[in-house]
Amino acid sequence: MKNKTIYSILFALCLIGFWVFKNFYTPATYSNPDSSNEEMVEEVFLPSSTTGDIVRHEHYMLSYNEPFEQAEWVLYELKKSHLTYDDRKRPYFIEDPKVKTKSADWRNYRGSGYDRGHLCPAGDRRFSEYAYNETFYTSNISPQDRDFNAGVWNRLEQKVRYWCKTYGDLVVITGGILESGLEEIGEEDVDVPKTFYKIVLQKNNNKAVAFLMPNKESKEPLHHFLVSIDSIEKLTGINFFEKQNEVWQDELESEVDASSWKF
């Protein structure tokens, strides 16, 4: 009788131990998270996820789409205080330990002809070594045409920094349009989006702009790619500001109004 009880307790302890392990063990990752919990983007800006695989990193968050082997959206807050130009050494791209299904290996991109294009730009996370390294998870990259990434896409990212400097804190959401029939690269078949989107929100003013850009270089000025947030929601199936009230959404998402943004 007594033995039976003891064995039951031991068994229960094993279960608890396993549960703790399963939930709190994390594999090797970039070291030294910044101690501060700092400014995790408020949940009120969380987009919906078509996959349910939402991952929160210290300085950005994402929703991973396993069949496409990349994020469907990456969201981060860009503050004035983030705009530093500290020189940092590029680390290697590594698997995102927080993506349950494992994010794609960087070798899928090697020799593919496509860049490992950051979604949350490394240039926006230079304020700390950890923040910078954290952008080098393979969950934060998509295959991008070389001239696109270094060209018009890069110009948009620099414009976002300019807007942050002049208008204050921003919320930025970025991703590729994940649809069927896309070209795939590498052993894991990473899909190559034909189009990328970026949504930028001024936190203070509740003003937003959205861009849709073909995955190729263009000489068009940036405002040529302006679209409504609604149109991106239709293409992606993602509801971007679902936590906001409907009036708020209606006002911001339906129209293309870049009048309060200097290009």
Add this chain to the structure above:
DNA sequence: CTGCGTAGC
């Protein structure tokens, strides 16, 4: 800034 390829340990 955005990156890649190659050489060498």
Add this chain to the structure above:
DNA sequence: GCTACGCAG
């Protein structure tokens, strides 16, 4: 397999 360096848009 990882790092350092040079090079390109």
